[in-house]
């Protein structure tokens with residue numbers, strides 16, 4: 021991909037990864053991008069690099085712009101999708117200074133062990149003149165790693181936002197207004213749910229800090245996906261809602277089944293939800309990836325977990341999704357477990373224990389059925405669905 025001018029003398033010089041399908045456990049069915057940005061001012065400045073296999077794309081793009089040497093290389097984030105190509109890029113483009121946060125320097129040393137690199141450590145509020153422009157740095161610890169920071173250029177009203185506001189979506193387009201809006205927001209929501217949800221309190225602090233500093237922003241350039249230029253306030257507003265974990269009247273039934281008994285229970289619970297007029301989705305764990313499930317969790321009010329009992333516990337697929345979900349810390353959810361069993365039947369209790377640990381509001385001790393459900397058992401499932409439906413429609417959790 022050729023460089024793209026995003027503001028006068030500021031260029032996207034990153035790489036498109038069309039083929040990645042798994043990003044440390046997050047499914048990326050439409051690939052991703054590793055964005056990097058070059059400012060041509062009195063000081064030639066590069067913001068972030070790319071994943072190691074894409075180093076030639078980045079260097080070629082920089083050279084296409086007539087740049088053979090950098091003055092500054094700003095490392096907003098050290099995770100290797102943004103720093104993997106650093107050793108080669110530093111060798112070829114020989115920056116005078118490598119600008120990073122205090123935690124960034126530590127992380128760079130821990131990754132690359134190069135004390136000879138010309139580090140310049142900056143902190144929140146610190147400025148760096150590029151000539152006609154002045155950079156302002158904003159440390160954003162844990163969004164996504166301790167080292168993360170964002171860079172703001174007041175003259176261009178441009179926020180270079182690192183992982184924040186990103187999406188894993190490979191496209192030939194570079195700007196938000198060039199793609200389908202619904203799909204764009206869906207990718208941004210999936211990214212938030214799977215990367216940033218557990219740091220939601222820090223996202224709230226970031227939004228407050230941006231307001232406190234009075235940053236005027238008319239473009240947000242993240243390190244993944246499309247650049248927000250048509251209305252950056254829209255994605256900031258979405259982040260506000262997601263970080264407050266605002267839910268809507270929606271229930272999820274997440275389940276796995278051995279011999280379709282738990283599935284029959286799931287369908288009967290869905291029938292009860294439907295009778296109450298509550299929105300719901302059935303998510304079979306054999307057919308839905310954990311990261312797509314997390315996207316649905318983002319705005320769900322109730323989550324119903326179904327698993328057969330196997331080997332005195334829950335199905336491994338259920339353990340997987342619960343472990344993943346617990347780490348991402350959704351809050352304010354109603355939860356309940358159900359499932360079929362043969363003789364011991366521990367799955368429902370084990371799931372309920374995890375829901376309690378996650379501080380879900382657990383509706384009851386769960387619903388178990390021995391082997392195949394009878395019509396009476398299924399009626400109990402419908403009743404449970406109706407109970408959940410009522411809660412979804414009235415509960416403030």
Ligand code: FEO
Nearest residue numbers: 099101164165183
């Ligand atoms: Fe896109 Fe936290 O790296």
